[in-house]
Amino acid sequence: MSGTLVLVRHGQSDWNLKNLFTGWKDPDLTELGVQEATAGGEALAATGIKFDIAFTSELKRAQNTCRIVLEKVGQPNLETIRDLALNERDYGDLSGLNKDDARAKWGEEQVHIWRRSYDIPPPGGESLRDTGARVWPYYLTEILPRVLKGQTVLVAAHGNSLRSLVMVLDRLSKEEILKLNLATGVPMVYKLNADSTVASKEVLGDMSGAH
Numbered sequence: 001m002s003g004t005l006v007l008v009r010h011g012q013s014d015w016n017l018k019n020l021f022t023g024w025k026d027p028d029l030t031e032l033g034v035q036e037a038t039a040g041g042e043a044l045a046a047t048g049i050k051f052d053i054a055f056t057s058e059l060k061r062a063q064n065t066c067r068i069v070l071e072k073v074g075q076p077n078l079e080t081i082r083d084l085a086l087n088e089r090d091y092g093d094l095s096g097l098n099k100d101d102a103r104a105k106w107g108e109e110q111v112h113i114w115r116r117s118y119d120i121p122p123p124g125g126e127s128l129r130d131t132g133a134r135v136w137p138y139y140l141t142e143i144l145p146r147v148l149k150g151q152t153v154l155v156a157a158h159g160n161s162l163r164s165l166v167m168v169l170d171r172l173s174k175e176e177i178l179k180l181n182l183a184t185g186v187p188m189v190y191k192l193n194a195d196s197t198v199a200s201k202e203v204l205g206d207m208s209g210a211h
């Protein structure tokens with residue numbers, strides 16, 4: 001066995017609360033989002049985990065989640081690398097639109113396909129596959145080598161940038177990924193084997209309410 005990889009989706013953002021497509025827009029956490037990040041950090045602290053390095057995106061909802069988690073595990077000054085590669089999927093023309101208004105305009109099924117399918121992008125935006133095309137190389141070159149060296153690595157990012165990683169780690173099919181939603185602020189703790197497959201996965205919280 002090698003190291004440990006912890007993935008956590010940012011807590012609720014202002015635009016999650018307002019039910020708007022967000023993508024690369026940069027709203028901050030709501031009060032509930034701060035509480036969710038705090039709870040995730042506390043759940044990790046209870047395991048006694050200590051990180052060697054943290055990664056986050058260029059967007060403040062993920063950066064602030066990362067900061068809160070690191071404070072809770074007692075490592076507020078840990079080296080943290082920010083990279084666009086971990087940003088949320090770009091929602092293109094849907095960014096800033098209300099999700100219910102979009103359903104009314106284009107239909108429930110079309111909007112679900114844009115939100116959750118593997119390879120059908122929203123107009124002007126990225127599909128999950130497009131998102132993976134930047135997340136996966138970044139994971140392979142920057143994150144995985146550290147885990148394989150035995151390090152414990154935190155990645156605080158976004159619903160869809162993390163779905164693309166979970167798809168590979170959990171070996172999910174295109175059909176299975178359609179159904180996967182990650183809960184905000186709930187850490188997923190992966191132990192990896194030396195061949196980079198998953199030895200174990202533990203979810204520290206409740207994923208059932210994920211939207």
Ligand SMILES: O=C(O)[C@@H](CO)OP(=O)(O)O
Pocket residue numbers: 016020021022023024088089091115159160211
């Ligand atoms: O708006 C977004 O950028 C994402 C994540 O909140 O939404 P969705 O759940 O549609 O992927």
